[in-house]
Amino acid sequence: MYESLHVEHSSTVERVTEELRRALFEGELAPGTPLREVALAEQIGVARSTIREALSLLVAEGLATRVPNRGVAVSALLAEDVRDVLRARAALESAGARQWATATVEQQDAVREALDAFARTARSGASPAALTAAHLDIHRALVGLIGSERLLSTADALNAEIRLALARVDRVRRNAREQVSAHRELVSLLESGRTAEAVRALEHHLAGAEKSLVDAIHRRPHGPAAPRHRPDAD
Amino acid sequence: MYESLHVEHSSTVERVTEELRRALFEGELAPGTPLREVALAEQIGVARSTIREALSLLVAEGLATRVPNRGVAVSALLAEDVRDVLRARAALESAGARQWATATVEQQDAVREALDAFARTARSGASPAALTAAHLDIHRALVGLIGSERLLSTADALNAEIRLALARVDRVRRNAREQVSAHRELVSLLESGRTAEAVRALEHHLAGAEKSLVDAIHRRPHGPAAPRHRPDAD
DNA sequence: CCGTGGCTGATTGTCAGACAATCTGACACA
DNA sequence: TGTGTCAGATTGTCTGACAATCAGCCACGG
Numbered sequence: 172m173y174e175s176l177h178v179e180h181s182s183t184v185e186r187v188t189e190e191l192r193r194a195l196f197e198g199e200l201a202p203g204t205p206l207r208e209v210a211l212a213e214q215i216g217v218a219r220s221t222i223r224e225a226l227s228l229l230v231a232e233g234l235a236t237r238v239p240n241r242g243v244a245v246s247a248l249l250a251e252d253v254r255d256v257l258r259a260r261a262a263l264e265s266a267g268a269r270q271w272a273t274a275t276v277e278q279q280d281a282v283r284e285a286l287d288a289f290a291r292t293a294r295s296g297a298s299p300a301a302l303t304a305a306h307l308d309i310h311r312a313l314v315g316l317i318g319s320e321r322l323l324s325t326a327d328a329l330n331a332e333i334r335l336a337l338a339r340v341d342r343v344r345r346n347a348r349e350q351v352s353a354h355r356e357l358v359s360l361l362e363s364g365r366t367a368e369a370v371r372a373l374e375h376h377l378a379g380a381e382k383s384l385v386d387a388i389h390r391r392p393h394g395p396a397a398p399r400h401r402p403d404a405d
Numbered sequence: 406m407y408e409s410l411h412v413e414h415s416s417t418v419e420r421v422t423e424e425l426r427r428a429l430f431e432g433e434l435a436p437g438t439p440l441r442e443v444a445l446a447e448q449i450g451v452a453r454s455t456i457r458e459a460l461s462l463l464v465a466e467g468l469a470t471r472v473p474n475r476g477v478a479v480s481a482l483l484a485e486d487v488r489d490v491l492r493a494r495a496a497l498e499s500a501g502a503r504q505w506a507t508a509t510v511e512q513q514d515a516v517r518e519a520l521d522a523f524a525r526t527a528r529s530g531a532s533p534a535a536l537t538a539a540h541l542d543i544h545r546a547l548v549g550l551i552g553s554e555r556l557l558s559t560a561d562a563l564n565a566e567i568r569l570a571l572a573r574v575d576r577v578r579r580n581a582r583e584q585v586s587a588h589r590e591l592v593s594l595l596e597s598g599r600t601a602e603a604v605r606a607l608e609h610h611l612a613g614a615e616k617s618l619v620d621a622i623h624r625r626p627h628g629p630a631a632p633r634h635r636p637d638a639d
Numbered sequence: 640c641c642g643t644g645g646c647t648g649a650t651t652g653t654c655a656g657a658c659a660a661t662c663t664g665a666c667a668c669a
Numbered sequence: 670t671g672t673g674t675c676a677g678a679t680t681g682t683c684t685g686a687c688a689a690t691c692a693g694c695c696a697c698g699g
Contacts, residue, residue, distance in 0.1 A: 182473065182652080183652075183653065184652085184653090207678095207679075207680095208679075208680070209678095209679075209680095217653080217654085218653060218654045218655070219654090219655090220454060220652095220653070220654075220655095221652090221653065221654080223458075223680095223681095224457075224458075224461065227458065227461060231465045233555075239416065239661095239680090239681090240660080240661050240662065240679080240680060240681075241661085241662065241663095241679080241680080242679065242680065255552075255553045255554050255555055256553070256555060258551060258552050258553040258556075259551070259553040259555045259556045262497070262500040262501075262504075262551045262553065262556060263496070263500075263556075265500070266496040266497075266499070266500050267496075270496075317492060317493070317496045318489075318492050319489045319490070319492040319493040319496065320489055321467075321489055321490060321493045321559075321562075321563065322492075322493045322496060322497075322559075325555075325556075325559045328555075329555065416681080417681075417682070418681085418682090441649095441650075441651095442650075442651070443649095443650075443651095451682080451683085452682060452683045452684070453683090453684095454681095454682070454683075454684095455681090455682065455683080457651095457652095473651090473652090473690095474650080474651060474652075474689080474690050474691065475650080475651075475690085475691070475692095476650065476651065
């Protein structure tokens with residue numbers, strides 16, 4: 172017992188990491204932006220070693236990229252990366268969908284709840300970031316049907332990369348209502364046992380997401396060529 | 406061009422991490438063994454901060470576990486963990502198998518080559534560790550059929566955990582020849598387009614692996630209860 | 640006898656400061 | 670145009686330090 176009594180993680184590294192993550196998702200730091208150790212250290216008010224650990228965490232999560240002897244920078248997803256991530260998600264989520272029948276009731280309920288939460292969020296006209304989070308929660312719950320904590324972790328990492336990409340292109344504000352009904356349709360296919368159709372619908376949905384993401388990247392090619400270091404504005 | 410010309414990573418952290426990994430896979434460090442920072446630092450001859458980074462890497466890979474304020478120790482897989490990992494592998498690998506038809510020729514060849522390499526290794530009666538590595542390479546190549554680098558990384562992490570568990574129970578020396586033919590059968594099912602049968606065979610194989618691993622763990626329950634700190638031998 | 644509380648040593652988490660190695664960009668030079 | 674050199678910036682690693690936290694032990698009191 173008493174398991175529910177645990178204070179928030181008071182680790183300094185954890186707090187710094189969380190702050191950086193927030194800044195990334197919020198779009199305050201554009202992809203390609205270098206994350207200098209000394210600058211961040213004195214700016215946040217912690218030691219360089221602490222910043223170093225936090226940056227390593229971000230790199231491990233795929234949100235930042237480290238080049239030896241040149242430091243870490245905010246990850247800039249290329250079209251190739253988006254394809255990679257979406258392919259991974261398709262594999263994970265359709266594997267989950269295929270296991271709907273053998274999943275536990277809790278796992279199924281998690282999907283339904285995520286769907287409802289998404290619908291509520293869409294109806295209440297929340298912020299784009301919140302909407303994206305709620306949307307991705309449904310897909311996370313699909314992976315949860317597999318029943319592996321480790322796969323849930325990788326699903327989280329994949330979703331984090333997507334959120335990073337979406338932070339720069341929140342113009343994907345297409346009809347949220349439409350998205351809700353599409354996902355509702357997907358879940359009802361699962362519930363009625365039409366697995367093959369559900370998998371097809373899921374793959375169709377992900378293909379669409381991939382296309383819009385790749386288009387967005389091509390429209391604003393913040394590719395591997397880091398923004399030139401210009402002292403003035405452009 | 407010139408891409409193939411890159412020296413070995415000369416990073417100290419990388420070397421230390423590699424050394425620790427080797428010790429783990431070799432079974433020199435039993436699960437539960439604490440990895441003390443100062444001790445390792447002066448033993449290997451590097452600074453504590455360097456050891457710290459290396460340990461963080463191991464923790465990120467799942468090979469070690471960190472408890473706040475109590476340090477990191479070699480991961481001890483419980484039966485629950487083995488189930489989790491095997492479930493994840495089943496999802497990834499059968500997803501790969503299902504995509505055999507749409508995979509590129511290179512990806513298919515990777516599977517065939519891994520199979521041949523395994524057969525050669527088995528015939529040459531190599532070390533158990535080498536045999537396990539060759540075996541896992543086949544399964545890795547199956548995940549490769551999906552075409553996502555990120556999923557390959559998670560497959561590597563999962564396989565590393567399995568290798569860690571196998572290091573303590575290399576009594577799984579059952580007939581290697583039998584294993585080879587089982588995998589050959591699996592690949593030929595894929596090549597002949599009998600996907601559903603291949604997936605079934607794969608899941609059967611993984612279920613067997615899970616069972617033997619769980620049995621081994623129960624036989625030698627190096628569970629979460631870390632070995633008491635006794636100054637003398639037992 | 641058993642639970643409580645406090646003490647001690649060991650270990651981690653974080654900090655400060657230092658220095659060599661490496662990379663970038665600019666500049667001089669052929 | 671292409672090459673060599675140099676200064677500045679930044680990382681990778683080291684040393685040393687200290688407070689916070691934890692495990693084990695022991696005394697105390699019910």
